[in-house]
Amino acid sequence: MDEVDARVVAAGVRRPAQTKATQDSAELWCAPGHGTQLVRDLASAGERPIVIRVIPGTPAATAVEAAGGRVIQSVPAAYVPSAHPAVQAWAEQHLAPSRTEGVHIDTGDRYSLDDLLDMWMTPYLRMHEDWAPTGDVEATRQAFARRFAQDLDVRRTTVAVIGGQPVAAVFTVGPFDGTLMPVLIQIDDRHPGRKRAATAAVATMLIRATPIPVEFDGHADEPVYMNILHRIPERSSGNRTPMNLTEVS
Numbered sequence: 001m002d003e004v005d006a007r008v009v010a011a012g013v014r015r016p017a018q019t020k021a022t023q024d025s026a027e028l029w030c031a032p033g034h035g036t037q038l039v040r041d042l043a044s045a046g047e048r049p050i051v052i053r054v055i056p057g058t059p060a061a062t063a064v065e066a067a068g069g070r071v072i073q074s075v076p077a078a079y080v081p082s083a084h085p086a087v088q089a090w091a092e093q094h095l096a097p098s099r100t101e102g103v104h105i106d107t108g109d110r111y112s113l114d115d116l117l118d119m120w121m122t123p124y125l126r127m128h129e130d131w132a133p134t135g136d137v138e139a140t141r142q143a144f145a146r147r148f149a150q151d152l153d154v155r156r157t158t159v160a161v162i163g164g165q166p167v168a169a170v171f172t173v174g175p176f177d178g179t180l181m182p183v184l185i186q187i188d189d190r191h192p193g194r195k196r197a198a199t200a201a202v203a204t205m206l207i208r209a210t211p212i213p214v215e216f217d218g219h220a221d222e223p224v225y226m227n228i229l230h231r232i233p234e235r236s237s238g239n240r241t242p243m244n245l246t247e248v249s
Contacts (some may be wrong), residue, residue: 009034014075026050035063049249071244076107079238082209086233091203098200108157146176158204160197167197170205
């Protein structure tokens with residue numbers, strides 16, 4: 001924590017990874033013009049680099065950049081008012097064809113926690129291997145088991161099934177501060193029906209989320225997710241997006 005004239009101008013915390021990850025996570029708050037030295041101190045407090053989530057244009061983003069931060073992943077603006085008529089119309093429009101194209105939608109409560117973790121882990125590892133590789137797969141699985149047991153909304157988690165096999169899913173956690181956080185995953189990223197399965201899963205989730213707004217957590221380098229996100233009406237910035245994951249060594 002940094003103070004100027006008995007006023008706190010920056011505060012941060014470093015959280016050592018519990019899963020043999022290659023980075024530690026950190027959080028930062030700072031007033032304009034402050035925080036850079038605190039970021040350097042957080043980065044030098046351990047051997048691994050730190051990753052800080054920052055909203056572009058904020059004092060924290062400026063401080064992290066000045067400390068030598070490097071953007072390793074971006075999360076685009078993804079707040080969607082699920083109850084808006086245009087959003088519901090879009091969801092119904094894109095769900096209807098799937099019913100005649102062999103896509104079946106299950107809710108998460110039809111599966112055990114272990115089943116859901118089986119669906120989650122391989123896509124999660126694949127989605128992070130280039131910028132935040134996992135060092136201990138079993139420890140990571142157990143960490144998600146605890147998180148899902150506490151925060152996963154299984155009734156609003158949707159699984160798109162083709163030919164009896166799960167192809168895509170939206171894992172929905174929250175709500176946090178009145179907003180649900182869905183994450184789209186491609187369980188089978190080589191399936192020829194992966195795009196229509198993913199679209200159906202997202203559309204179903206938006207219908208079931210009503211009236212709670214959602215803010216997707218998805219990466220800019222995921223082409224299927226980005227294609228769907230760009231077509232959802234009424235999408236805008238929210239409290240958590242757009243956001244950059246920035247690494248400081």
